[in-house]
Amino acid sequence: MTSILIKHAQIVTMDDNDTLLTGDVLVHSDRIVAIAERIDETADQVIDAAGKLLLPGFVQTHIHLCQTLFRGRADDMELLDWLKERIWPLEAAHDEESVYYSALLGIGELIRSGTTTILDMETVHHTASAFRAIEESGIRAIAGKVMMDHGTEVPARLQERTEQSLQESVDLLEAWHGKANGRIGYAFSPRFVISCTEELLLGVRDLSRQYRVKVHTHAAENRGEIALVERERGMRNVVYLDHLGLASPDLILAHCVWLDETEKEIIRTRGVKVTHCPGSNLKLASGIAEVPDLRERQIAVGLGADGAPCNNTLDMFQEMRLTALIQKPEQGPTAMDARTVLRMATRGGAEVLGLQEQIGSIEPGKKADLILLDLEEFHSYPAYDVDPYSRIVYSAGRSDVDTVMIDGRLVMQGKRLLTLDKTSVLREADRSIRRLLGKG
Known part of the structure; x- marks a missing residue:
């Protein structure tokens, strides 16, 4: 059992009381075992975090790692054209190697910018x-193969038979769910x-x-999508999912930009979870989700960058800043304050994934998923008597992430990735996209 002692950090716990303190955190194996102003125990490794902020790792509740290779290849389009003309053909071209390097490319970006858990x-x-x-x-992830057995404008290679799609999903679940000390989970993922x-x-x-796992899908992202669902199924997205018995605390809906009153109440009463993706929603011109209203209804809302080709970055700092700012012109300056947004990016995301007892805050007994921010920079000063939530959400950026720990393991330290070979991943990612495009 290894132990790591982090000393002299400014600790942003995100616990029930939003406790802030300057002190130490002791990690044994994969767990936080102690938090105090001073811990005198010996440890296998000691990290001096003087002047740095220690906070829970970010939890992104909607990501497409398979799309990272497509960054910059589907700009300035709306959702349905974006899918049909660019993304589906590129996904259809994927092979084992290209999916692997697309995932590594995305994971490298996520870790470098402080994300420790993804859906x-x-x-x-x-x-x-x-x-x-x-x-x-070393990243913590709940993931699943996308499921597609319907649609006339889908590339042949993405068209599945129903039973095949279900069986392949079960096979993946049985192979991967619970692996890596429980760091990896599975979610059924109908597109x-x-x-x-x-x-x-x-x-x-x-x-x-049967398997007691999550269902992860998109809903009410785009008005054209909603019109198609109404035409084909005779009702709106969330109403239809509820009609089928899918609306439950295990259902996670990405986007939810265009919900009507009935759908909001279904989400509230059934305990459905929502993922807000402001960068993607803006870039695809989908709209602005009514997040303050959803939160007032006690609906759990997490944050996600979505995929690289509809956002061009997987940076949680951007998503936090956008989440706070885009509501203010209509809802007022206090609609989404910095503390609320940081909670959505940490503990709120953990709640969406059903992992709130494991991650999302710095407390004894929880998993050691932690990040250190070095805010000794021009853009984050003056620091004297400035609210730390403000510094993180409104001033900090991904370049400020110094150290990342997941499951008690250091995956980045001193801004150096420890589990990925950056040069190799960048080279092989470029080689993979050239191959998919038929250029090499």
């Missing part, structure tokens, strides 16, 4: 390659209603209950 939706094929990248990198038959969605409902 990831892959593509139809080669999801085991993404799980391999997740396992090797969205217009890509799935009713038979598939009912199968997902039954299997998620």
Whole structure:
């Protein structure tokens, strides 16, 4: 059992009382065992964090690692054209190697910017390659293969048979769920209603209950998407999912930009979770989700960057800043304050994933998923008597992340990645996208 003692940090705990203190944190194996102003125990490794902020690692509740290779190849488009003209053809071209390096490229960016846990939706094929990248990198992840057995404008290679899609998902779940000391989990991932038959969605409902895992899908992201669902299924997205018995505390819905009153109440009463993706929603011109209203209804809302081709960055600092700012013109300056937003990025994300007893705050007994920020920079000063939540959400950036620990293991220290070979990943990612585009 290894131990790490972090000394002299400014600790932002995100516990029930939002405790702030300057002191020490002791980690044994994968767990936090003590927090105090001073800890005198010996440890295998001591980190002097004087002048640095220690906080829980960020939790992103909607990511597409398989799309990281497509960054910059689908700019300035709206959702349905973005999918049909660019993303689906590129996903259809993926092979085992390209999914692996796409995942590593995304994970490297996520770790460098302080994200320690993700909910990831892959593509139809080669999801085991993404799980391999997740396992090797040390990131905490719940992931699943995307499921698509319906639609007329889908590339042939992405069109699945219903039973095949369900069986492949179960096979992946049984191979990966709970691996790496429980760091890896599985979620059934039907893409969205217009890509799935009713038979598939009912199968997902039954299997998620059988295996007691999450269901991760998109809903109410775009008005064109909603019109298609209404035309095909005779009701709106969330109403339809509730009609099928999928609306439950295990359902996680990405985006939820265009919910009506009935859908909001279904989400509230059924305990459905929501992921807010402001960068993606703005870039795809989808709209601005009514996050303050959802939170007033006691709906759990997490944050996610979505995929690199609809955001171009997987940076949680950008998502936090956008989450705070975009509501203020309509809802007022206090609508989304910095402390609320940081909670969404940490403990709130853990709640969305059902991991709130494990991660999301710095407390004894919880997993040691921690990040150190070095804010000794021009852009984050003066520091005297400035609210730390303000410094993190409004001033800090990904370049300020100094050290990242996941499951008690240092995966980055002194801004140097310890589990990934940056030069190799960048080279192989470029080689992979050249191959997919038929350029080499």
